[in-house]
Amino acid sequence: MPCDKIAWLERVEAKNFSCNSYHGLPEAPAFSITPGELPVIVSAPHAVTQLRDGRVKPSDDFTGAIALALAHESGCHAIVACRFDACDPNWDPLERSAYKRALVAHVRERGIRACIDLHGMVSAWPALVAIGTADGATVAARPELRDLAARIFRDRLDPYVKRYGKQIVVDGDLAARNPNTVTQTVARECGIPCLQIELSTLLRVPRSVGGIPRGEKAPPKRFLDHELKARSHPDPDAVLAAVDALAELVRSCT
Numbered sequence: 001m002p003c004d005k006i007a008w009l010e011r012v013e014a015k016n017f018s019c020n021s022y023h024g025l026p027e028a029p030a031f032s033i034t035p036g037e038l039p040v041i042v043s044a045p046h047a048v049t050q051l052r053d054g055r056v057k058p059s060d061d062f063t064g065a066i067a068l069a070l071a072h073e074s075g076c077h078a079i080v081a082c083r084f085d086a087c088d089p090n091w092d093p094l095e096r097s098a099y100k101r102a103l104v105a106h107v108r109e110r111g112i113r114a115c116i117d118l119h120g121m122v123s124a125w126p127a128l129v130a131i132g133t134a135d136g137a138t139v140a141a142r143p144e145l146r147d148l149a150a151r152i153f154r155d156r157l158d159p160y161v162k163r164y165g166k167q168i169v170v171d172g173d174l175a176a177r178n179p180n181t182v183t184q185t186v187a188r189e190c191g192i193p194c195l196q197i198e199l200s201t202l203l204r205v206p207r208s209v210g211g212i213p214r215g216e217k218a219p220p221k222r223f224l225d226h227e228l229k230a231r232s233h234p235d236p237d238a239v240l241a242a243v244d245a246l247a248e249l250v251r252s253c254t
């Protein structure tokens, strides 16, 4: 049931990611892997707050819960960041990223054939979804996946493209062109196709901003005006449509 799925996402988000102002629980591991049977892995490296070049960066809210929902529903594997550990898996080089080393090892050990790396864009970005393949480099093993992903999101999210006037963008400004991104690293190290998928706040956050717990060990998460505005009118149907589109993409990658 759709309502139940939103409640499930909110429960998982609160329990694992948004606690302590999106720094995660102090006693949690920095990241966790949920093994699956379907040979695809969904990654959410920014599910909690991260540190990039000495600067604290806010979490990509609900990407962790969505990754776990996809694992739960489709049987794919998932890797999610669970606790702030002063790293950024989508920025740090492989030798300084325990997250990426564990991901690469898991892909090799389990014969995983594709990786989908989930991220979040704030609502100020003009895109509804930004698909990044480093201009095709990260899907060199299966180039057709780039067009396939674009078709799935355009078909399933057409009502929201029209409602919000934002597009499905392929290899635009957010295209995973840094060699240390999760997708470039896994594509290079494992030779499998990898897609970076950036979702607008409108497709990830199904509740208003007031639901984020304040942290005892971390400062409260702050939002700019445009982001507060987007979060004050959440669209749960858009979130459900985005999860369904991702589920179709996961199945299509096998």
Ligand SMILES: [Zn+2]
Residues within 6 Å of the ligand: 046, 060, 090, 118, 119, 120
């Ligand atoms: Zn991100």
